[in-house]
Amino acid sequence: MKCELCQRQKAEVAIKQTADGEERELFVCAACAQRTAGTMVTSLVELLLGSAIDLQLPERDPLACPGCGLSRPEFRKRARVGCARCYETFARELAPMLRDMHSGDHHAGKTPAREHASRTRAELEAALRAAIRSQRYEDAAVLRDRIRNVQAAGEKPAPGGEHAAS
Secondary structure: OEOOOOOOOEOOEEEEEEEOOEEEEEEEOHHHHHHHHHHHHHHHHHHHHHHHOOOOOOOOOOOEOOOOOOEHHHHHHHOOOOOOOHHHHOHHHHHHHHHHHHOOOOOOOOOOHHHHHHHHHHHHHHHHHHHHHOOOHHHHHHHHHHHHHHHHOOOOOOOOOOOOOO
């Protein structure tokens, strides 16, 4: 899991924070933990001074999903959403979780073999046409052979009888 603050290094330290009546666990690297420790000491002093002055902060209702009613503390406790609207409601908390689970922000799953072969063939055919236009016939012959290998590996010819130039 990567550091939730810098997103660069591996998280090594878990810091528990309580804000607005809800507890949150923050996973950070050693460098960010040291920086955070300094701000936490300042926050602790402010908290002690605030209680000495008897400072009353207004209570806020914890964020809850309008679809299923799942509260933020319950979401963090379960680490699961309750409905489709939870993805919008808890987007800020979900983003780092999903990024860590899937090693990125976008789906990069497997491509079906047939589609991969089709893309490869299209790229090779474009390169073949460019090689023929620029009169690089040796390169064109290599590309022609690669196109034939892609076709022989299981891809059916494209509809309309389009073939690469030989």
